[in-house]
Amino acid sequence: MSEMISCHGLVYQQDNTLRMLKSVQEERPVSFQLFGSDPDIMAEAAEIMASLKPDMIDINMGCPVRKVTKKGAGAALMTTPHIAEEIISKVVSRVQLPVTVKFRSGKDQNTISAVEFAKMAQGAGAAAVTVHARTWAQAFSGVIDPSVIEDVARNVQIPVIGNGDVLSLDDGYTLMKNTGCQGVMIGRAALGNPWVFSKDGRPAGYKQIMDGARKHLTLMQEHLPADRVLGYIKNHISRYFKGLQGASNFRKLLFEAPSAEAINAMLTRYHLNDEEQA
Numbered sequence: 001m002s003e004m005i006s007c008h009g010l011v012y013q014q015d016n017t018l019r020m021l022k023s024v025q026e027e028r029p030v031s032f033q034l035f036g037s038d039p040d041i042m043a044e045a046a047e048i049m050a051s052l053k054p055d056m057i058d059i060n061m062g063c064p065v066r067k068v069t070k071k072g073a074g075a076a077l078m079t080t081p082h083i084a085e086e087i088i089s090k091v092v093s094r095v096q097l098p099v100t101v102k103f104r105s106g107k108d109q110n111t112i113s114a115v116e117f118a119k120m121a122q123g124a125g126a127a128a129v130t131v132h133a134r135t136w137a138q139a140f141s142g143v144i145d146p147s148v149i150e151d152v153a154r155n156v157q158i159p160v161i162g163n164g165d166v167l168s169l170d171d172g173y174t175l176m177k178n179t180g181c182q183g184v185m186i187g188r189a190a191l192g193n194p195w196v197f198s199k200d201g202r203p204a205g206y207k208q209i210m211d212g213a214r215k216h217l218t219l220m221q222e223h224l225p226a227d228r229v230l231g232y233i234k235n236h237i238s239r240y241f242k243g244l245q246g247a248s249n250f251r252k253l254l255f256e257a258p259s260a261e262a263i264n265a266m267l268t269r270y271h272l273n274d275e276e277q278a
């Protein structure tokens with residue numbers, strides 16, 4: 001799944017927006033995610049997105065960030081389901097691809113609306129839905145309520161993808177088993193931890209972790225815009241050190257590093273030091 005892309009950025013063909021939709025064969029099937037609140041602009045943007053040939057298009061109706069919701073997009077669409085419905089049906093009718101929708105449990109604890117919202121999405125032509133089982137009010141805090149995913153899975157015929165607090169492959173299977181959802185989506189636990197999708201999870205040894213971080217660094221250099229790549233690298237590589245000895249010192253050096261090459265050299269040194277200590 002790409003990060004969410006503004007419908008306005010697409011319609012105005014902004015370079016920055018189009019660069020965010022670069023994709024490679026190895027990551028297929030790939031879904032591009034669209035956000036916005038105007039049904040006609042969303043449909044026009046979806047058509048432009050479809051011309052870039054993703055396998056699916058997802059519509060974001062769950063983002064709680066104020067910049068997004070104040071314009072009626074993201075999670076705010078859960079409070080205007082008639083607009084959400086118009087967006088889904090217009091996007092579906094404009095593209096030949098499966099269109100999926102991601103949303104939350106509801107606006108807040110007193111307004112849990114995921115089941116009605118999922119039924120509406122299904123009726124408007126969504127091919128699947130992803131339910132992040134937190135409310136808009138919760139944003140990213142507190143824990144998920146898996147019973148909301150279960151209720152949605154019981155009440156629609158399209159596939160349901162459960163989301164929230166999945167920290168490992170086993171967690172994912174447990175959520176599927178307990179709620180009847182057909183798949184899971186992993187968010188924060190994948191940051192600095194691409195091994196989260198594998199059975200054994202993150203390796204124990206520093207060398208393997210640093211090798212993974214260096215591979216990620218190389219891929220970012222290859223595929224991300226040169227003028228922004230150092231920022232992306234620092235953000236993502238810093239997360240590989242979570243819980244490791246000496247992490248805070250390493251992060252300090254990382255954020256002071258002048259170039260990707262310097263960071264690569266630091267990652268090599270870091271695991272060599274570890275071997276010397278062992």
Ligand SMILES: Cc1cc2nc3c(=O)[nH]c(=O)nc-3n(C[C@H](O)[C@H](O)[C@H](O)COP(=O)(O)O)c2cc1C
Nearest residue numbers: 003004060102132163164165166185186187188189
């Ligand atoms: C930094 C950050 C950026 C995110 N960006 C998006 C996004 O672009 N689109 C989206 O649907 N969700 C986005 N999310 C939400 C996650 O996809 C996910 O729904 C949420 O974090 C709950 O899952 P988790 O508990 O596995 O992290 C983002 C979350 C974080 C922390």
